[in-house]
Amino acid sequence: MRFVLAIVSFVIGVLLVGLGVGQRTVFAPPTxxxxxxxxxxxxxxxxxxxxxxxxxxxxxxxxxxxxxxxxxxxxxxxxxxxxxxxxxxxxxxxxxxxxxxxxxxxxxxxxxxxxxxxxxxxxxxxxxxxxxxxxxxxxxxxxxxxxxxxxxxxxxxxxxRDTATPSVGPLLTAGGVFVLGGLVLLVWAFLHQRRSRGPRRRSGGGRPPRVRASRRAAAAGAQVPVRSRRGRRTMIAVPVLVAGALVLSGCSSDYWPSGGGADVTPTPTATATGAAVPDASTAATKQQIARIVSRVAEVAAKADADKDADLAATRFTGPALAIRKANYTIRDGDDKAQAVPAVAADDVCVALPQQTDTWPRTVFAVVAADCTDKKTAPQALTLVQQDPRSDYKAEYAVSLEADAQLPSLAPTSVGAAQLAPDTKLLALAPDAVAAAYGDVLSKDSESESADLFASDGDDLRSRIGKAYKDEKAKALPDTAKIEYSSEVPEDTALALATNTAGALVSVDLNEVEKVTPTAAGAEVNTEGAVKALSGVDSSTKGVTATYGVQLLFSVPPVGSDDKIELLGFTQGLIAASEVQ
Structure with missing residues (x-):
């Protein structure tokens, strides 16, 4: 009976192991x-x-x-x-x-x-x-x-495809248990049989058991062959090793039922992985913005070095393009003229896209060679994409003030709403900011708009403000006079909302200087950038020079006691000609 149980246990174990192996071979699902x-x-x-x-x-x-x-x-x-x-x-x-x-x-x-x-x-x-x-x-x-x-x-x-076979582990384990159980039963059966065939007493005189004769012969020094047990050990060791290997092979997580019952999708080795995709409807992701800025910087570097206005136009537009085109002409006529500030796009410090699914689209970014380096002023770029097939172009490229503090902005994945130029939600409508600030530059504290703007940290006032203009007028000879005026190009204000209900407002302002002679026969002489751009050495009619000023402001919401702060600016000569 013990042999029968051992055989049955062996058969069940082999069937279970075979079924488990078949789950990973013959019956394995496609990968x-x-x-x-x-x-x-x-x-x-x-x-x-x-x-x-x-x-x-x-x-x-x-x-x-x-x-x-x-x-x-x-x-x-x-x-x-x-x-x-x-x-x-x-x-x-x-x-x-x-x-x-x-x-x-x-x-x-x-x-x-x-x-x-x-x-x-x-x-x-x-x-x-x-x-x-x-x-x-x-x-x-x-x-x-x-x-x-x-x-x-x-x-x-x-x-x-999910190729997990959660039944393999249990099948192999159960099969191994049955195989080992069969081995135990087999050994037990052999031992029992051997004990039952041991030496017995005979009733009559007869020949002693053969085993005793063998022992006596061995004691007398004769060589008696000994029955080898190596074959039986091998027969036992092989199934044990096979069963152990099968059991151990079931340790993979794909061979066992998952505890949570959730579907597990295998992850293949990827030859290329995608960039992050935003959850909200924003104009661009942070990775896109970094790539766009890098392309703008690459074009700017090449165009500035070659003084190629056509190349610059592929990535610049509006006031940012106007100042570069004029700079190229000035540098052609004046070897001492400096190039416009380069776009250092090694590090994107701030990336704020517009919340939109339509066009035009706006993106605001603060870039620097190293955002952690406080010694160099970063640049603020306002980029616009006019239609789906166009590239983003920098409409504003502003150098931030040394102590400029940007207001709280939404994360890149959320983006910001673009406000209408005439919105009433701000302390001053975006399309009115440039004209009001131009009046402050002309009249300083006497301007009606002076109380709207913060004066602390405003370095531009000392450069081209009222005090500068008055000093320049006094330096002219009595045979000439200078007149100042401001012009605001239409449809150039761009405003992106901040977390404080205010807005980042980018605007363009043209400061015009007109120098004319006041005496008969007197001439106005030109020099430097004005001479290089106008192509006029001297004129009896006078010379007009237009300086483009790109401005970035933080405008508080309507009803706030905070003032409008100038965050950064870039200025440069964009036009010069003889007075007609």
Whole structure:
């Protein structure tokens, strides 16, 4: 009976172990789900919406095959749709029944810009044969060739599949227990059988047991063969080792039921990971802003070195471009003239995007070579993107005051609302700030707006304020006079809300100096930047010089006792000519 129990235990153990091993071999589930396109594609752009990418859980491995280069990029779905516009494009959808990608071509336009380097992309790949990402449902992927020919038609998406087999561990363990139990029963059966066959007394005289003869022969010095037990030890050791190995192999977490019962999605090794995606509808993420600023700085460095106004226009606009273009002309005519401050974008200290899904879009950033270095003044950039296919351009590039303290701002992932230029929610409407401050520069404390602005820490007043202007007028000879005036360009005020219900307001102010002779035959001589920009050495009519001043203010909310503070400024000659 003991042998029967041992055999039954062995059979049960082997069956359980075999079933456990089969769970990881013959009956193992596939390790991934693959969906591929079928057919041809004639459109220059293929779009994989977020609904396709998230059709199955886990990372998405994209494989694209085709002749020539393959470009891919992903961004917020609304941004991708806006960038494509009415251009002809193919949109893929996931068919769960046969795990394939179906295509649908829409749009009729053929005008598409170069997608490389677009500020809308979270990430882009120049050679996008294979890459792995993990994107949410509100992010879409675009795949293109060279932009003119049809996009690659052979695209597949691979998702990892949960290959956990929680029954393997218990099966292997139970099988090992039964195998070991069978071994114990087998040994017990052999021992019992041996004891039952031991020496017994005989009733009649006969030959003594063979074992005693063997012992006597051995005692007399004869060599008696001894029965080897090595075979039995080997037979026992092999199943023990096999069972032990099987039991130990079940230690993996994939072989046991999870305690919480939650689905576990395996994470494949990624060849490329995506950038962070914002939760709110903001104009750009922090990573995007850092990349945009880096591109602006790169263009600025090259344009400033080569004095290339056309290159500067690709990343600068408005007052920031006007001061650079004039500076290039001045430096061509005056070797001693200094270049405008460089854009040091090694470190982004502040990144504040506008809360919007439409265009134009505004982004505010404070950049520096090192945000922790208090010896150098950082720069504040106000960047604007006019439409989905345009790049962000710096409209304002302001050097911050040494002791400037920015108001409390929202985190980058939340962004800030852009206020209307004529909003009544601030102590002074954004489009009225420049004119009021220009009056303060002209009249100082006698200005009606003097009480609105804080004077402490305002270094610009000492540079171009009333005292400076009066001193410059006194220095002129009696044969000439100087007149000052201010001009405020239209539609240049940009305001982003702060956490204190106030706003960061960027404005542009033109300070005009007009020098004319007061005596017959007298001439006005020019020098330096005015001479280089106007091309006039002297004039009997007079000379007009216009200085552009970019200003950044912190404006408190309406009803606040706080004053408007000047946070930074940049000034420079932008125009000079003979009086007509």
């Amino acid at each position: 991934s789900i693959v969906a591929a396109t079928s057919g041809t594609n004639a459109a220059p752009v293929t779009v994989l919406p977020g609904s396709v990418l998230t059709a199955n859980p886990g990372y998405q491995r994209i494989n694209v095959s085709g002749s020539g280069k393959v470009f891919a990029a992903y961004g917020k779905t609304s941004d991708v749709d806006a960038w494509i516009g009415d251009a002809e494009h193919t949109t893929l959808r996931y068919d769960a029944e046969d795990a394939s990608l179906k295509s649908r071509t829409t749009g009729s336009g053929s005008d598409l810009p170069d997608p490389k380097g677009s500020d809308l992309w979270y990430q882009e790949y120049d050679d996008a044969r294979q890459f792995t990402v993990r994107l949410p449902a509100d992010v879409s992927l675009v795949v293109m060739g060279d932009g003119s020919d049809a996009a690659p038609s052979d695209i597949s998406v691979t998702w990892p």
